[in-house]
Amino acid sequence: MDLALLLVFSTPLALAALGELIGQRGGVINIGLEGMMLIGAFLAVFAAKSSGSLAIGFASAGAAGVALGLFSGWFTVKLAADQVVVGTAINFFALGLTGLWYRAAYGSTGKMLNTVTMPKVFGVDPVVILLIAATPAVAFLVYRTNWGLALRAAGGYPIAAEAAGFSVERLRLQALALGGFFAGLAGAYLALGVANSFVEGMTSGRGFLAIALVTFGRWRPLLVGLAALLIGYCQSLKFSLQESAVPVLWLLWACGAFGAVAVIVVISRKLSNQSFLFPLACAALSWLLLNSNLNRIEIPSQLWLALPYLVALIVLVAVGKGTVVPGALGVAYKRER
Amino acid sequence: MIRVWRGVGTGAGLFIILVLTLLALRLPVGDSLRLIWTGAFGDEAGVHRTLVRLIPLTLCGLGIIVAWRGGMYNIGGEGQFIAGGLVGCIVAKALLKMAHPPGWWLTDSAVLLGGIAGGAAWGALAGWLYVRRGVEVVISTILLNFIALQLLLYAVSGPLQEGKGQLPLTDKIPDALMLPRFNRQTDLHVGIFVAAFAVLAVFGWLFFTKSGFCLRVVGENPRVARANRIDAGRTRILAMAISGGLCGLAGGVEYVGVAGQLGNSFSQQWGFLAIPVALLAGLHPLILVLSGLYFAAILAGSKTMAGFTSDGTVLIYVVQAAAVLGLVALHAVRSRHPLATEVD
Numbered sequence: 001m002d003l004a005l006l007l008v009f010s011t012p013l014a015l016a017a018l019g020e021l022i023g024q025r026g027g028v029i030n031i032g033l034e035g036m037m038l039i040g041a042f043l044a045v046f047a048a049k050s051s052g053s054l055a056i057g058f059a060s061a062g063a064a065g066v067a068l069g070l071f072s073g074w075f076t077v078k079l080a081a082d083q084v085v086v087g088t089a090i091n092f093f094a095l096g097l098t099g100l101w102y103r104a105a106y107g108s109t110g111k112m113l114n115t116v117t118m119p120k121v122f123g124v125d126p127v128v129i130l131l132i133a134a135t136p137a138v139a140f141l142v143y144r145t146n147w148g149l150a151l152r153a154a155g156g157y158p159i160a161a162e163a164a165g166f167s168v169e170r171l172r173l174q175a176l177a178l179g180g181f182f183a184g185l186a187g188a189y190l191a192l193g194v195a196n197s198f199v200e201g202m203t204s205g206r207g208f209l210a211i212a213l214v215t216f217g218r219w220r221p222l223l224v225g226l227a228a229l230l231i232g233y234c235q236s237l238k239f240s241l242q243e244s245a246v247p248v249l250w251l252l253w254a255c256g257a258f259g260a261v262a263v264i265v266v267i268s269r270k271l272s273n274q275s276f277l278f279p280l281a282c283a284a285l286s287w288l289l290l291n292s293n294l295n296r297i298e299i300p301s302q303l304w305l306a307l308p309y310l311v312a313l314i315v316l317v318a319v320g321k322g323t324v325v326p327g328a329l330g331v332a333y334k335r336e337r
Numbered sequence: 338m339i340r341v342w343r344g345v346g347t348g349a350g351l352f353i354i355l356v357l358t359l360l361a362l363r364l365p366v367g368d369s370l371r372l373i374w375t376g377a378f379g380d381e382a383g384v385h386r387t388l389v390r391l392i393p394l395t396l397c398g399l400g401i402i403v404a405w406r407g408g409m410y411n412i413g414g415e416g417q418f419i420a421g422g423l424v425g426c427i428v429a430k431a432l433l434k435m436a437h438p439p440g441w442w443l444t445d446s447a448v449l450l451g452g453i454a455g456g457a458a459w460g461a462l463a464g465w466l467y468v469r470r471g472v473e474v475v476i477s478t479i480l481l482n483f484i485a486l487q488l489l490l491y492a493v494s495g496p497l498q499e500g501k502g503q504l505p506l507t508d509k510i511p512d513a514l515m516l517p518r519f520n521r522q523t524d525l526h527v528g529i530f531v532a533a534f535a536v537l538a539v540f541g542w543l544f545f546t547k548s549g550f551c552l553r554v555v556g557e558n559p560r561v562a563r564a565n566r567i568d569a570g571r572t573r574i575l576a577m578a579i580s581g582g583l584c585g586l587a588g589g590v591e592y593v594g595v596a597g598q599l600g601n602s603f604s605q606q607w608g609f610l611a612i613p614v615a616l617l618a619g620l621h622p623l624i625l626v627l628s629g630l631y632f633a634a635i636l637a638g639s640k641t642m643a644g645f646t647s648d649g650t651v652l653i654y655v656v657q658a659a660a661v662l663g664l665v666a667l668h669a670v671r672s673r674h675p676l677a678t679e680v681d
Binding site for chain 2: 029031075079080081082084085086088089090092093095096097099100103104204205208209211212215300302303305306309310312313316317320321322
């Protein structure tokens with residue numbers, strides 16, 4: 001397994017998921033994450049290409065993320081509008097705007113826009129280092145600061161936060177701005193670090209995968225980071241493997257990694273659920289494959305492309321909703337007037 | 338009367354948003370509007386071009402309405418559309434293999450029923466996952482979209498591939514077995530009657546039957562539903578099944594009406610485009626036809642605006658997003674009339 005490749009694929013997911021986590025801890029589910037990543041990706045490529053500097057690319061993507069976070073916050077927090085409706089609209093906006101901008105800036109579609117290649121620090125992209133630093137930083141922010149405590153109150157029981165003298169509106173807007181910043185960075189890295197170009201709709205569901213990761217990681221930054229590694233691994237498989245004929249060993253790897261994570265999840269839930277059957281099934285499948293005398297089986301390439309989404313869905317089914325979900329998640333807070 | 342004025346206001350707002358978008362794109366507004374108008378309603382071909390796009394928009398929009406009215410944020414119309422097309426294609430393939438294939442009427446009915454079944458299964462799966470395992474419908478339906486798309490890509494280059502096995506396409510249905518067209522030169526087919534019937538059926542079901550009423554209660558206030566012993570779980574799964582069935586029907590109609598075969602680009606984002614269409618219609622099946630007509634006209638009209646976009650979807654995304662956000666802001670400002678999806 002190629003560790004660098006794994007990190008490259010996990011990083012955009014993890015960054016976006018961390019941003020989403022901050023918002024959800026504050027009680028706002030940001031469905032527009034995908035769109036924010038997409039706009040970040042385009043602006044990063046555009047700014048980096050026209051200025052020749054990667055830093056400016058990342059900075060403008062981050063700034064756009066903050067602006068978009070506040071924009072969606074104006075609707076969902078200030079106007080108390082439905083969060084799913086607003087998020088869906090933002091995704092549409094991003095799809096349309098980036099498509100139009102792309103055509104306006106670079107003409108015909110499908111062109112490869114080679115950007116400046118990223119310098120390596122310790123053999124990996126600096127963004128990966130940033131992520132490794134950001135994950136505990138977010139955990140610290142959420143669990144060990146006054147702001148984090150207030151934010152969790154705003155997401156769990158907003159009336160209490162308000163009674164303690166905090167403004168739920170302000171806390172949620174701040175969380176959305178920070179989350180948007182992360183989403184912008186995630187998109188920028190996807191374009192500048194992974195693809196080296198911009199393609200219309202290039203996020204291809206990564207924003208939604210990131211939302212799924214927050215549930216999977218039980219709204220805890222470190223677990224979310226680990227969960228991102230699993231989905232990133234599934235995404236990297238299709239690039240590290242041959243087109244259609246795939247050695248069974250790889251499938252074993254996937255089953256093994258998947259089963260191991262599932263075991264951790266089940267143990268962390270105190271062995272009290274029928275989802276215990278799930279890692280057992282994985283183990284049984286691995287055992288069957290080991291004992292079958294096929295050493296190569298034909299696996300359609302589409303299965304590898306669908307794998308991240310499939311795994312995310314199966315994991316969500318296995319872990320369920322749980323009890324740690326912020327109590328007021330998705331519910332707009334209206335202060336009594 | 339107030340309703341009429343509100344409708345006029347929304348229409349004017351939609352028009353202003355279109356003009357603003359054109360201005361933002363630095364396109365000549367007058368000429369662009371004239372091009373869109375003649376492209377959409379200028380002649381018989383234009384009208385047919387618009388109406389043929391209205392069919393999937395309406396059917397998918399109805400699916401969205403049913404799900405969202407029941408409090409299920411189904412954004413997986415795209416996946417259900419594909420699932421419907423796939424099952425429809427399997428049915429068609431089985432029927433065509435028979436020694437004496439039945440006539441177009443029987444074949445197409447079977448395909449459409451298959452489409453409904455496929456979409457309903459795909460939708461009900463998401464509903465079941467929500468009720469049983471608490472998996473958010475917004476997330477599961479979008480994940481299922483991507484899975485359905487890969488399934489389609491696999492099917493058209495694998496088990497369902499055309500006889501020669503060269504292109505990633507399925508065999509084309511013979512013209513005689515497709516839904517009949519009104520005019521040989523245009524695409525408009527009798528599927529428009531299917532869509533019209535579906536509009537009336539969903540309208541009647543939602544507002545004049547007990548189960549439709551229960552669905553709206555569950556969507557608007559689950560506590561009231563619980564207090565009145567309405568089985569919310571069953572109602573939600575039913576909502577998702579019907580919603581998926583309608584989107585699947587759209588896929589089936591597209592298959593036997595326009596495409597005749599499945600390919601990598603079988604889905605033209607109808608499942609997505611229908612979401613704002615349904616929202617702008619206030620989740621009402623009859624108003625849906627009007628808002629669908631508006632967007633179908635822009636889609637058909639912008640096809641004639643060459644050099645601007647290949648298929649108009651990019652423009653329409655912006656118009657749709659701006660319209661939805663404008664509507665949301667409007668409703669929030671006059672919070673006496675929240676959107677039908679908003680539960681206090």
